[in-house]
Amino acid sequence: MSAAPNIDATLAALADPIRRRAVELIGAQPRPAGDLAAALDLPAPAMSRHLRILKQGGLLEETHPEYDARVRIYSLRPGAMDALKTWLAETEEMWAGQLAAFKTHLEQRKP
Amino acid sequence: MSAVIVSLRVPATPEHAFDVFTGDIGVWWRPGALFQLTPRGDGTLSFDDQQRLITTLPNGKVFEIGRVHVWQRGKRVAFSWRQGTFRPEQSTEVDIRFEKVGDDTRITVEHRGWDEIPQDHVARHGFPLQHTQLHLAKYWRNLLEGVKAEIQA
Numbered sequence: 336m337s338a339a340p341n342i343d344a345t346l347a348a349l350a351d352p353i354r355r356r357a358v359e360l361i362g363a364q365p366r367p368a369g370d371l372a373a374a375l376d377l378p379a380p381a382m383s384r385h386l387r388i389l390k391q392g393g394l395l396e397e398t399h400p401e402y403d404a405r406v407r408i409y410s411l412r413p414g415a416m417d418a419l420k421t422w423l424a425e426t427e428e429m430w431a432g433q434l435a436a437f438k439t440h441l442e443q444r445k446p
Numbered sequence: 447m448s449a450v451i452v453s454l455r456v457p458a459t460p461e462h463a464f465d466v467f468t469g470d471i472g473v474w475w476r477p478g479a480l481f482q483l484t485p486r487g488d489g490t491l492s493f494d495d496q497q498r499l500i501t502t503l504p505n506g507k508v509f510e511i512g513r514v515h516v517w518q519r520g521k522r523v524a525f526s527w528r529q530g531t532f533r534p535e536q537s538t539e540v541d542i543r544f545e546k547v548g549d550d551t552r553i554t555v556e557h558r559g560w561d562e563i564p565q566d567h568v569a570r571h572g573f574p575l576q577h578t579q580l581h582l583a584k585y586w587r588n589l590l591e592g593v594k595a596e597i598q599a
Contacts (some may be wrong), residue, residue: 380517426450432476434454437553440474441456441466 348392353377354385358394359412365398365410453554461520462552467542468493468523483532484509497526511530512540520544528558 349355355373366374372382386409389395396412399405461584477488477555489501489509499511514591524541541556 353472423450426557427452429478430450430452431454432478432482433474433554434452434553437467437474438456440470441458441463444466444470445540 344392345394346392348389348394351385351388354389357385357389361395362410364410365408366405367408371409449558451554451556453552454528455547455552459548460546460551463480463522463553464520464544467544467553468544471499483511486530499527500580514542557568 344406349358353375356375360366360371360374368379368382368386371377371386375382377385386395390397395409396397397407397409400408447504458466464587472490472492475488476489482488483501486503486505486507490501491499491511494500496517498513499514501509501511503509509530510528512528512589514523514525516522516524517524520539522543524539526588527540539558541558543556545552545554
């Protein structure tokens with residue numbers, strides 16, 4: 336399955352409840368790391384680590400506001416969940432097809 | 447919803463359906479172009495001594511798809527599931543149940559890819575999978591309507 340490595344990273348990123356909450360907050364509104372750390376009551380280094388993993392998982396992207404290039408604003412990356420959705424759709428289709436094949440085989444096999 | 451679930455009703459007892467499903471998987475499994483289990487194709491699947499699900503490729507090589515965790519004849523078979531393109535540490539889980547429904551058996555395949563995400567959390571804070579949930583709900587509704595039509599035909 337071509338999307339597997341992306342799914343792996345996406346799932347690893349979403350496996351942590353704090354990171355899922357961060358994704359929810361960012362999904363509601365793009366935010367700088369400081370806002371997220373405050374909302375999640377996390378020290379800055381811990382917040383940075385979670386954001387790094389989310390970026391590696393392909394879920395986030397960062398931009399800089401015009402007024403200050405040092406500030407990073409995190410937002411959800413468009414298509415971030417595509418790999419996961421592809422995996423779901425492909426896996427469903429696979430089993431639907433295989434069960435249909437099994438049913439056909441079972442009926443033909445009957446005496 | 448953090449798993450793929452597909453079910454189908456077949457005209458057989460649960461024990462017979464289970465025996466044919468597991469015993470003849472090398473016969474009824476349909477190789478798929480989109481879903482090849484290994485880069486060399488799907489090969490011939492078999493449950494090896496009720497311990498492993500393996501596939502034997504045309505060149506004789508054996509690829510282990512997964513380890514069987516549950517083997518309850520006529521009721522349930524569950525196993526890990528790795529495709530050839532997965533990373534070594536990546537695995538998913540397949541759980542197949544056989545339930546008696548009148549004279550038939552309903553087979554339900556549940557394929558979980560991210561067990562580590564608690565389902566209650568996803569249900570409560572559905573954001574990451576929200577779109578997917580809608581998509582899957584539509585898919586399953588169509589699928590089940592199709593199955594129903596087939597039974598009534």
